[in-house]
Amino acid sequence: MRELTNIFKNMSLVSQFGLSLITPTLLMLGLCWWLTSSFGLGGWVYIPGFFFGLGGSFTVAYKFYRTTMKKEKKQDQEQKVSFNKHS
Template structure:
């Protein structure tokens, strides 16, 4: 049963990571599209919106991975191996 729980937990982590990386890009492009259509802004602003969305997604990826690595270090148990008795 513990293996199923770990597999489901990993699926949740991957889903959250995907959303953390994709959502900033979608929001930046949506905001740029809205500004271009409603306010008549130039269409070249899509390029900075894409770059800003990718940068925000990369920053979210970095923070997510750093927190995940810190959590796995804390969860690591200090078992004594067969050849490493104290």
């Protein structure tokens, strides 16, 4: 049962990470679509919007990487056996 719980936990983390990566790009492209339909701007607006969306996605990925590394470092420090702590 514990293995099944870990599988569902990892699946939810992966799906949440995927949604977090795609959301900034979709929001920026939606904003570009609104700008072109409301104000009559050209299709060139999609190019900077796409790159700004990718920048937001890379920011999410970098923050996820930093958080993961911090957790791993903390787990490594907790697993060290000191003089008074025998496990």
